[in-house]
Amino acid sequence: MIIDANLDNFTTVVLEKSKQVPVLVDFTAEWCAPCRVMEPVLKKIAADAKERFVIVKVDTDEEQKLAGRYGVRGFPTFKLFRHGEVKDELMGAIPESLIREILERYMD
DSSP: EEEEOOTTTIIIIIIGGGTTEEEEEEEEETOOHHHHHHHHHHHHHHTTTTTSSSEEEEETTOOOOHHHTTTSSOOOEEEEEEEEEEEEEEEESOOOHHHHHHHTTTOO
């Protein structure tokens, strides 16, 4: 499952949850072709989560303040949060193996 985040729930679903498990935030936009390419990849990874990590989606068209707060300049942008902080970042259409590698790196 991929959780939708907005300004109201970001602290809870990303910052607080990242104190328990890694949280990968997908800063995306509806009009972005590479974002649409990444969607099935993220769904596949999320299906394997088994509470070891969380994937969160932020629609940057709707949540421009969050995109600005985290310096999103291109799409898709992935930010890995752990212990309430951004620990890693990737941008663009990236291979599934790289996403899994980053998630594994931050699992305790």
